[in-house]
Every structure is written in C-alpha cells, then in structure tokens.
Amino acid sequence: MSFQQAPPVDEVIEALRSAPLDQDADGRALLPSAGVDPSRPVGKGNPPRLRRRGKVAPRPTAMEVERRIAEAQLWIAQRMPLLRIYENAGASWGVTNTRTVRSYLDAARQRMVEDLISNRLEHQAQHIYALYDCARRAMDAEQFSAAVGAFRVIAEIGGILRGPIKSPELRG
Incomplete structure (x- = not known):
C-alpha cells in the first residue's frame, strides 16, 4: 500500500473555487449559453440584450x-x-x-x-431697493462706512459709477 500525500488545504480550496459548476464526461467546463443562436451571424440582435431589471418610471407629463x-x-x-x-x-x-x-x-x-x-430692470430695481434699506439701517446704527459702500454699489448697479472710487495717486 502506498499512500499519496494529500495536497495542502489551500490548494484544494482554490481548486474548488475555480472549478466550473458543470462538467461534461471528459471534465471540461459546461459554460452557460450566452443566448447565441448558431444559425444566425453574431451581431446587434444576436446574442439578445438583457432586459432592464426592475420597474422603469413612466415618462413624465x-x-x-x-x-x-x-x-x-x-x-x-x-x-x-x-x-x-x-x-x-x-x-x-x-x-x-x-x-x-x-x-x-x-x-x-x-x-x-x-x-x-x-427682467433685468426689475431685478436691478429690487436690488437697489434692498440696498437703500441696508444703507438706511447702517446710518441708523451709525455704521457710515457700510452705508457709503451700499450707496457705491447702488451707483454701480444704476450705471452712474463705472470704476473704482480711489484716485490714481492712491493706487500707486
């Protein structure tokens, strides 16, 4: 009697994992058919496409x-x-x-x-009105620099002021 040494457990587990589910008599894997019709050329409708799973939402009104x-x-x-x-x-x-x-x-x-x-003019009017309210509140709170800034933005929105207020001497 000759005893053969068993392969390591890791090799057995790996062989089982990689083994195909079905085999023919010769031990070759029987792979599941992809739905290919051998009588037709492989193309757009052969093999057939899988259908979507789940419900597809109807088109909205x-x-x-x-x-x-x-x-x-x-x-x-x-x-x-x-x-x-x-x-x-x-x-x-x-x-x-x-x-x-x-x-x-x-x-x-x-x-x-x-x-x-x-509605550009309407939007400009809404912003100018909001800024006037902001400037009025700033003056009531004696935050005059904030009020001046609000008036400067109002002038820019109205097209009265195009550039910065700083003089050329202060920029340099």
Whole structure:
C-alpha cells in the first residue's frame, strides 16, 4: 500500500473555487449559453440584450417636467450640493439617472438666465431697493462706512459709477 500525500488545504480550496459548476464526461467546463443562436451571424440582435431589471418610471407629463424644472431652479438658487440634488431628485421624482438629473438642471439654469435677461430692470430695481434699506439701517446704527459702500454699489448697479472710487495717486 502506498499512500499519496494529500495536497495542502489551500490548494484544494482554490481548486474548488475555480472549478466550473458543470462538467461534461471528459471534465471540461459546461459554460452557460450566452443566448447565441448558431444559425444566425453574431451581431446587434444576436446574442439578445438583457432586459432592464426592475420597474422603469413612466415618462413624465409636460406639467410634471415644468414642476421638476421649477424645483431644480429652487435647488440651484439654494446653492445645494450636486450630490444632495441627486438624492432629492431620486426621492422627489423617482429619477436616479444622473444624466437625466443633469438635463433638468441645465434646463433650469437656462430658464434662470432667460428670466434674468428679460427682467433685468426689475431685478436691478429690487436690488437697489434692498440696498437703500441696508444703507438706511447702517446710518441708523451709525455704521457710515457700510452705508457709503451700499450707496457705491447702488451707483454701480444704476450705471452712474463705472470704476473704482480711489484716485490714481492712491493706487500707486
């Protein structure tokens, strides 16, 4: 009787891990079929593509798209981080595809720019009114440098002041 020495345990475990699930009579691996039809040439429909798993959200209505763009504008105005926007879009809209969320964000940014351009005078008036209120409060609190700064910004917005206030002698 001759006893053969058993291979180390690590080699046995590795052989079991790398062994195929099914083998033919000769010990060759039987790999699962990829769905290739041998009678047809391999191409676009051969092998067939795997179908998406899970539910695909239905396409949104035009009103839903407008609501999503408005919500994206709000998130942009709040300076929300992009990762948080992705999370909110997934929770609120059921959209997890980042490319889709980015397309909504692009549309929201474009709308914000168009709104700013079309209502430029209205935006200027709102900012000037807010700065006058700021300057009045600064003068009431005897913070005159802050009031002067607010008036300088008002002049810049109104187009009265184009350059810095400092004289050329002080710049040098």
